[in-house]
Amino acid sequence: xGSRPASADGVYLDxxxxxxxxxLVVGHFAVGKTTFIGTMSEIPPLRTExxxxxxxxxxxxxxxxxxxxxxxxxMDFGRITLSEKLVLYLFGTPGQERFVQVWEDMTRGALxxxxxxxxxxxxxxxxxxxxxxxxxxxxxxxxxxxxxxxxRPDSELREALDLLPETPIVTCDARDQKxxxxxxITLVRYLxxxxxxxxx
Amino acid sequence: xxxxxxxxxxxxxxxxxEPAESPEQGGxxxxxxxxxxxxxxxxxxxxxxxAPFAPPAPFEAPGSFEATGSFEAxxxxxxFESFEPPVxxxxxxPFGVPGAVEPATPAPDEPLDLAEAAGxxxxxxxxxxxxxxxxxxxxxxxxxxxxxxxxxxxxxxxxAHLDPEKHRLLDLCGGGMLSVAEIAGHMRLxxxxxxxxxxxxxxxxxxxxxxxxxxxxxxxxxxxxxxxDGLQARFG
Numbered sequence: 001x002g003s004r005p006a007s008a009d010g011v012y013l014d015x016x017x018x019x020x021x022x023x024l025v026v027g028h029f030a031v032g033k034t035t036f037i038g039t040m041s042e043i044p045p046l047r048t049e050x051x052x053x054x055x056x057x058x059x060x061x062x063x064x065x066x067x068x069x070x071x072x073x074x075m076d077f078g079r080i081t082l083s084e085k086l087v088l089y090l091f092g093t094p095g096q097e098r099f100v101q102v103w104e105d106m107t108r109g110a111l112x113x114x115x116x117x118x119x120x121x122x123x124x125x126x127x128x129x130x131x132x133x134x135x136x137x138x139x140x141x142x143x144x145x146x147x148x149x150x151x152r153p154d155s156e157l158r159e160a161l162d163l164l165p166e167t168p169i170v171t172c173d174a175r176d177q178k179x180x181x182x183x184x185i186t187l188v189r190y191l192x193x194x195x196x197x198x199x200x
Numbered sequence: 201x202x203x204x205x206x207x208x209x210x211x212x213x214x215x216x217x218e219p220a221e222s223p224e225q226g227g228x229x230x231x232x233x234x235x236x237x238x239x240x241x242x243x244x245x246x247x248x249x250x251a252p253f254a255p256p257a258p259f260e261a262p263g264s265f266e267a268t269g270s271f272e273a274x275x276x277x278x279x280f281e282s283f284e285p286p287v288x289x290x291x292x293x294p295f296g297v298p299g300a301v302e303p304a305t306p307a308p309d310e311p312l313d314l315a316e317a318a319g320x321x322x323x324x325x326x327x328x329x330x331x332x333x334x335x336x337x338x339x340x341x342x343x344x345x346x347x348x349x350x351x352x353x354x355x356x357x358x359x360a361h362l363d364p365e366k367h368r369l370l371d372l373c374g375g376g377m378l379s380v381a382e383i384a385g386h387m388r389l390x391x392x393x394x395x396x397x398x399x400x401x402x403x404x405x406x407x408x409x410x411x412x413x414x415x416x417x418x419x420x421x422x423x424x425x426x427x428x429d430g431l432q433a434r435f436g
Contacts, residue, residue: 010376011386012376012378013379015377017350019426020348020379043382047385048384079379082433082434083430083433088431089348106347108346109412126206181435185432195420195421196421
C-alpha cells in the first residue's frame with residue numbers, strides 16, 4: 001500500500017509494465033485540467049501537439065485548400081503507474097468541437113472521461129459534454145470546488161447539464177491529490193458498473 | 201437525452217462551440233496554419249482578428265515548429281510565468297519543467313488549449329520543417345502507434361547513417377519504455393511526426409513496441425478493477 005513503483009519518480013516506465021490505459025480529463029478553457037493532471041501525475045506533465053484535420057465549412061480564409069485543412073492543438077498529459085504491469089495516462093483534452101481529429105484520436109482507446117466543470121461557468125461545459133457524448137465516451141462530472149465557492153446542489157447541476165441519473169457528480173479541488181484521486185476513483189467505479197451491466 | 205437545459209441553452213446561444221466568454225475561442229484560431237500536411241500545405245491564410253486573449257509572453261505561433269525547441273511554452277503548466285527557454289537541438293531533455301508536477305495553483309490561467317495554440321499569428325517561416333524530418337513521408341503506416349503505445353529501443357546496434365531525429369529518438373528510447381505521447385513531449389515534436397519516425401524505426405527493427413489494449417478489452421472488468429485497485433493503493 002502506498003509504495004511507489006520503482007520507476008515512479010523517473011522518466012521511464014518500469015520494464016515490467018505491460019499495459020497502458022488512458023483516461024481523458026476534459027473541460028473548457030481554464031477549468032483546471034492542467035492543474036488536475038499536474039496534481040496526479042508522477043512525472044512532470046508533458047505537452048505535445050496533435051495534428052488535426054477539420055472540415056472546411058468555416059475555413060473560407062484558406063484559399064485553395066479544398067474541403068479540409070489541418071492545424072495543431074496542444075494538449076498536456078501526465079502518468080500514473082498503477083501497478084507493476086499497468087500504467088495510466090491522463091490526457092487533458094481541449095474542448096473544441098471543431099477539433100474532430102483530435103477527439104477521435106484521444107477518445108480511441110480511452111476508458112472514459114472526467115469532465116471538469118466550473119459551477120460558475122456551467123454554460124461553457126455544455127459543448128464539452130455534448131462532445132463527450134457524441135463520441136460515446138462514458139464520463140463522470142467533477143465539479144470544481146475552491147474554498148470560497150458555494151456548493152451547488154447536485155440536482156441543480158444535473159438538471160442544468162442534462163445528465164443521466166446514473167452519471168456521477170463529484171466535487172473536487174484539483175489542487176488536492178486526494179480529492180483529485182477520489183474523482184478518478186468515482187469515474188472508474190462508474191465505468192465498472194456500466195461494464196457489469198452490459199456484460200450480464 | 202431526457203432534459204432540456206443544456207440542449208436548449210446551446211440552441212439559444214449563437215454558436216454552441218464558441219461561447220462568447222471563452223477567451224480561447226473567439227474565432228481567433230481560424231484560419232489555423234496548416235503546418236504539417238504536405239498535401240494541403242498552404243501558407244497560412246489571412247488571419248482573423250487577433251485573439252481577444254493576448255498571451256502575455258512570447259508564444260510562438262503553432263506553425264513555427266522546429267525540429268527541436270519549438271515548445272517555448274512547454275511545461276509551463278502553472279500559468280504563464282514559467283516558460284521554458286527554447287531548447288537547443290541535441291540530446292533529448294528528458295524532463296519538462298522541474299517541479300512542474302507540484303500541485304498547482306487553481307489554474308485560472310490554464311495556458312493550454314487554443315489560447316496558446318493560437319499564439320501570435322504571423323510567425324510561420326518554417327512551416328514545413330517537420331516534414332523535412334520525415335523526408336516528406338506522410339502518415340501512412342503509422343496506424344499501429346497511438347498516444348499510449350509503449351515503445352523502447354531494441355537491443356541492436358544502429359547504423360551510422362541514421363537521420364539525426366531518429367538518432368535522438370533511439371537515444372531517448374534507449375533508456376527504457378515510454379509512451380508515444382511521452383516521446384513526442386520529450387522530443388518536442390508533433391505526435392504525427394513522431395509516429396512516422398517510430399514507424400520507420402520499428403519497420404527497420406530498432407524498436408520494441410508494446411501495443412495498446414485492444415478495443416475489446418477496454419471495457420474489460422478486470423482492467424477496470426486493476427485501475428481501481430491501483431488508484432486506491434496509491435492514493436487511498
